[in-house]
Amino acid sequence: MHPSLHLLHHLLLLLSLTLTLPFSPTSSLPLHLSKTTHLRRAKSAPAPPQQYIEVTRPLPFDSLTPSCILPLLSHTFSAPTANATYSPPANCSWSNAVLHFSAASNGSHRGRIAAVWLSGAELARSSTPDPTPEGTFWNFRKDVTRYASLLRSSNLTLSIALYSLVGHVTNDTYDVNVTFLYYDVNKTDHAAPLTLIRPEKSSESLELNQNPADLIVPISAPGDGGHWFRIDNGSDSISRNIQIPSNTYRAVIEIYVSPHDRDEFWYSNPPDYYLEINNIPIKRGHGSYREVAVKLNDNVVGSVIPFPVIYGGGIDPLFWQPLVSIGAFDFPSYEIELTPYLGIMLEKGNNLHSLGLEVTDALPYWLIDANLHLWIDSNGDSVTAGPIEYRDPRKRLERESKFHDLDGKFKVEGETKREASGWVNSSAGNLTTHVYGKVEFESKLVLKHGGRKVRVRQSVRAVEEVRVRSDAGHSVAEMARERRYPLQVRARVMPGSENETYWIAAEVEHAMKEEKKGSGGMRSESENRQKSRGWMFVRECEILSGAAATSQSYYAKDGKGCYARHVLADGGAVKNDTHSFVCAHTAAS
Ligand SMILES: *[C@@H]1O[C@H](CO)[C@@H](O)[C@H](O)[C@H]1NC(C)=O
Ligand SMILES: *[C@@H]1O[C@H](CO)[C@@H](O)[C@H](O)[C@H]1NC(C)=O
Ligand SMILES: *[C@@H]1O[C@H](CO)[C@@H](O)[C@H](O)[C@H]1NC(C)=O
Ligand SMILES: *[C@@H]1O[C@H](CO)[C@@H](O)[C@H](O)[C@H]1NC(C)=O
Ligand SMILES: *[C@@H]1O[C@H](CO)[C@@H](O)[C@H](O)[C@H]1NC(C)=O
Ligand SMILES: *[C@@H]1O[C@H](CO)[C@@H](O)[C@H](O)[C@H]1NC(C)=O
Ligand SMILES: *[C@@H]1O[C@H](CO)[C@@H](O)[C@H](O)[C@H]1NC(C)=O
Ligand SMILES: *[C@@H]1O[C@H](CO)[C@@H](O)[C@H](O)[C@H]1NC(C)=O
Ligand SMILES: *[C@@H]1O[C@H](CO)[C@@H](O)[C@H](O)[C@H]1NC(C)=O
Ligand SMILES: *[C@@H]1O[C@H](CO)[C@@H](O)[C@H](O)[C@H]1NC(C)=O
Ligand SMILES: *[C@@H]1O[C@H](CO)[C@@H](O)[C@H](O)[C@H]1NC(C)=O
Ligand SMILES: *[C@@H]1O[C@H](CO)[C@@H](O)[C@H](O)[C@H]1NC(C)=O
Secondary structure, three states: OOOOOOOHHHOOHHHHHHHHOOOOOOOOOOOOOOOOOOOOOOOOOOOOOEEEEOOOOOOOOOOOOOOEEEEEEEEEEOOOEEEEEEOOOOOOOOOEEEEEEEEEEOOOOOOEEEEEEEOOEEEEEEEOOOOOOOOEEEEEEEEOHHHHHHHOOOOEEEEEEEEEOOOOOOOOOEEEEEEEEEEOOOHHHHOOOOOEOOOOOOOOOOOOOOOOOOEEEEEOOOOOOOOOEEEOOOOOEEEEEEOOOOOEEEEEEEEEEEEOHHHOOHHHOOOHHHHHHOOOOOOOOOOOOOOEEEEEOOEEEEEEOOOOOOOOOOOOHHHHOOEOOOOOOOOOOEEEEOHHHHHHHOOOOOOOEEEEEEEOOOOOOEEEEEEEEEEEOOOOOOOEEEEEEEEEEEEEEEEEEEEEOOEEEEEEEEEEEEEEEEEEEEOOEEEEEEEEEEEEEEEEEEEEOOOOEEEEEEEEEEEEEEEEEOOOOOEEEEEEEEEEEEEEEEEEEEEOOOOOEEEEEEEEEEEEEEEEEEHHHOEEEEEEEEEEEEEEEEEOOEEEEEEEEEEEEEEEEEOOEEEEEEEEEEOOEEEEEEEEOOOOOOOOO
């Protein structure tokens, strides 16, 4: 059976542009590949299904025996959603929980997005890898301890959506299993970043972020079509009214987001007038800047720039076999500390407040929702809070475009800064929280050779610093978080000698770097980097032949140790996979 890997409109802008442009019929290339060339290796024996892998590090409690295992759902998807009733295992002592998601498919349909919600709060988001004729399977484990308040509640609805990103209806089946594993780990083994240095006169029981939130309020869609909201344009904003307990002393919003269709490759979208002037019918424009803003009662209180997760068929499908792109199975989520705004959120009376989300310059479509994590003062039923200073985020965005016909250079550079402080009087005393956030963005898109050569270079740096001080001005807790994600894509399309055939050569290099610091010298850092390179020979929507290699290095370090892993995949198979628990470069801890 000939592999039929559909490029569809899922390839980079480059492809969208060039594949729709008329090529000169006389152009030809020195190389010629016969159309019987098969992408896959020897086919005499039936090949085993392809296992796909997202390279990560082991979870801190992977080596422990779980206290309990709860196989919650085993489902063959025919409809896009499935439900199960969740209750925690009886008589099980646990401190940490893991979500294990495993899936298998024999289908030929590419491009799906999946998410798991518990009582409407998103626990994980995932994309599906590319199909192979032999079938595929994959799994991932995610630490979901931060959702413990939900995981300790009974009779909740666990729902899963598995949505097709491409509008085809097929007979494809996906088998999905969801299992929860519960571990009893000493608390200190899993201290969250914001650790408390005890204030002089506080009660003992109030801890900031040592523990998962006491309550999670979903900012998500009701109904049976998956709990995410769909955003189609920049003026489309979604919001939910919220009412939080009157003894809430801390609030953090966590956002899950994924771009699709015309914005799947938003980081390579040129401005609209480039498309208009060149008469390009594919409307993947609006430039290459997107920002997700969080609004409280219509005021922006923070924003994030999403990490560009590349889905299974993205840019060059051969890159992601079998190593999927960073975050493809376990999407990153984004946090914004909202404690300084508790003065508004706790306002007495019958006031409902709204939390909203929007995506600057969005094109159809984005799937987005959020969880509001709340910490409750169990020693007092009345917490009061008020503002000290709220400043509107200061945003600077500069765009520069130069083009002639299809060739051009497009730059976007910007910075958003936000700052807020507020006080919260609880049983821990009157504490003041100051939050400083900054997002830096830089992107450059270069199109050459009649738009057939594309280079994208983007970098994002996001910082959030939280400082908590007591009445007397002593530092009670501190936390700083930084993420950096550089991305570089190069691609080139050349017409083949046959009708409707093209050569495509591409390279992607991207990374996710994270650093966290907390009170008492707490510090952790990680870096996950991928580099891919390959070529394809394509007719219409089929890859006739091709080759690709991806190398990945993962490095993580915290107060307890180090982990490093290097993986090399070439021609669809893992060639080298080494890991070590010893730090290569022994930096000061
Ligand atoms: C809970 O587990 C403990 C220890 O395994 C056992 O002694 C006890 O009987 C169990 N209780 C219930 C209600 O099952
Ligand atoms: C799901 O669980 C069942 C029963 O344990 C197992 O037979 C099946 O292979 C699993 N499927 C996946 C995709 O993990
Ligand atoms: C894939 O095909 C094999 C063999 O035909 C079958 O045993 C398996 O259940 C199928 N899996 C899925 C997810 O359809
Ligand atoms: C869960 O729901 C079932 C049936 O609706 C009910 O019998 C049971 O008491 C509920 N359990 C809890 C803990 O609420
Ligand atoms: C679904 O499966 C049937 C039987 O195998 C086949 O005839 C039909 O073409 C399939 N439909 C699609 C959309 O693949
Ligand atoms: C867990 O905590 C107990 C007491 O707090 C201690 O004795 C034990 O050594 C700890 N275990 C580990 C694995 O750290
Ligand atoms: C899942 O549950 C929701 C309500 O929580 C319901 O609206 C939806 O129809 C259910 N979906 C399925 C497939 O049962
Ligand atoms: C934005 O999208 C929403 C929802 O799809 C739609 O109702 C609205 O008209 C759109 N606005 C613009 C300006 O296109
Ligand atoms: C601050 O909170 C504490 C504990 O809830 C309460 O006893 C005290 O009266 C509050 N102080 C003020 C000025 O409201
Ligand atoms: C808490 O401290 C802030 C600033 O120091 C002050 O404005 C506020 O009135 C205090 N609140 C209470 C309840 O004491
Ligand atoms: C190229 O395509 C045209 C139109 O689709 C067709 O008539 C012609 O036979 C094709 N030539 C080759 C060499 O396949
Ligand atoms: C595989 O990794 C080992 C250890 O890092 C290294 O010595 C070896 O050269 C690597 N092989 C390839 C093919 O990269």
